[in-house]
Amino acid sequence: MDIEATKNYCRSLAGVSEKVCAAPANVHVFYVGDKQFAWFKTSQPEQGRLSIRTAAERFLELTDQEGIKPARYMQRFHWISISDLTSKESGFIRMLIDESYQKAFSNLTKKTQKNIKSVNS
Structure with a gap:
């Protein structure tokens, strides 16, 4: 799965929004409600x-597993x-x-969860 396909998959989930943060963070963040569930590095090193x-x-x-490591500062x-x-x-x-996504979704308020579910029903 390449980077664009992975981003498109993130976008396909219910209630998702995204934000690109410039320097110094240089990340493309995906949210459900106000909770982060995925982010991509947008600069070198390790772009993508x-x-x-x-x-x-x-x-x-x-x-x-090879190729998977603790996320810097977030482990x-x-x-x-x-x-x-x-x-x-x-x-x-x-x-x-x-x-x-499910972990982030479960941390949302019940009202927000219900709103996301109703929009996508």
Whole structure:
């Protein structure tokens, strides 16, 4: 799965918005409601690196895999980074994005969750 296909998949999820942050952050962030669930690095080094949140119990399992490492500054919140998306199967990437999205979605207020569900019904 390439970077654009991954971004398009993020955009296809319910209630998603996005924001491109310039220097010094240099990231393209995807939100559900007001919660981040994925971001891409937009500058060198590691341009195109995907960072997503994972469950605490999966963090060590995932970071033991080649090409996946703890996300810089965000590892304490169980965020991981994948530097080369093409090295992983697209189904695996989608599954990780879905998990991150669901984790962010579950942290929204019930009212916001209901509004997102009703818009996409």
